[in-house]
Amino acid sequence: MDQAEPVIERGATTRLLGTWTLSRHRQLKRLLTQTPVPEGEVQLRHIGALDTAGAALLARWLGLERLEAIINAETGLQPERRALLETLLRAMGREPAPAAKKPAALLQALALLGEQSEYLARHFWQLSGFVGLVLQTLAVVLPRPSRWRLTALVNQIHQTGLNAVPIVALLTFLVGAVVAFLGATVLGEFGAEIYTVNLVAYSFLREFGVILASIMLAGRTASAFTAQIGSMNANEELDALRTLGLSPIELLVVPRVLALLVTLPLLTFVAMISGLVGGAVVSVVSLDIALSQYLSIVADVPLKHYLVGMVKAPVFAFVIAVIGCMEGFKVSGSAESVGRHTTSSVVQSIFMVILLDAVAALFFMELGW
Structure with a gap:
């Protein structure tokens, strides 16, 4: 088997192997679609290569909360890979900023009056x-x-x-x-x-x-x-x-x-x-x-x-x-x-x-x- 091919080894502990990058995006999607989400421990330290595209698929497969728990629990994860996954979690988990509250009509009129007065001055x-x-x-x-x-x-x-x-x-x-x-x-x-x-x-x-x-x-x-x-x-x-x-x-x-x-x-x-x-x-x-x-x-x-x-x-x-x-x-x-x-x-x-x-x-x- 090609060592670069992404693989999910299931057992008491599920291990992810191979290349999880953009070049394997189609294979990764097919693999994750066919593989149910494991219930037990998941190890990420054995992944050969990982980029943002692979990490995003992984986050959607496991879920943001589950992936965060796996990152915190796995002590042998490389620091750069941990940083990549944490950055991705923050980006994907960021909620849209709440819409600005529309000011009252009187405040809008006063603000417009102030802007026009400042412009004239x-x-x-x-x-x-x-x-x-x-x-x-x-x-x-x-x-x-x-x-x-x-x-x-x-x-x-x-x-x-x-x-x-x-x-x-x-x-x-x-x-x-x-x-x-x-x-x-x-x-x-x-x-x-x-x-x-x-x-x-x-x-x-x-x-x-x-x-x-x-x-x-x-x-x-x-x-x-x-x-x-x-x-x-x-x-x-x-x-x-x-x-x-x-x-x-x-x-x-x-x-x-x-x-x-x-x-x-x-x-x-x-x-x-x-x-x-x-x-x-x-x-x-x-x-x-x-x-x-x-x-x-x-x-x-x-x-x-x-x-x-x-x-x-x-x-x-x-x-x-x-x-x-x-x-x-x-x-x-x-x-x-x-x-x-x-x-x-x-x-x-x-x-x-x-x-x-x-x-x-x-x-x-x-x-x-």
């Missing part, structure tokens, strides 16, 4: 740090004309400002017409259609002009900034700039921030004029208000309302540019990350614009403006 902390870095770079670059990158600045002004004029003008023209229709509908019930002109003038000079232009730039320009810088970050171009000793903030962020500081006030002015033109078209066509009368009423609006709208434009421009650039630096090396941070920059920019506008409205109301 961390995000505003990062935004504050990035704003400080941009302001520091501006303080270093602006007093030194030799470090100005006029080509990049003009290119960004062209892309963010000139190319955005048609869509901003069209949007605000239509909104101006809608506001005029709404004012005529409501005020007409009181015979005060003439005050529709005041409604359009005040709303566009103070709020709608700068808000609509800012939202358009947040969706159009902040997303472009994030995608451009994010693609460079994913392609390791920013690391190459740092290796060359160049500052990505100075090369990429400063021209974009300065471009928006120039273009958003101009686009705000375009939005104001387009909104007033939209209101004028509705007033002349539908309300029988003469154009000269419309212009005279608009001219009587105090200058402070125009200044309230214009003074918010640079603040909104800075916030939009900084958020768009910061999200670009957060992009990792995947297209999914570019899309996620691009969406995040648009949402954050619009949210911050509306939040700052609400704060400004309360501030100017307290000043009596």
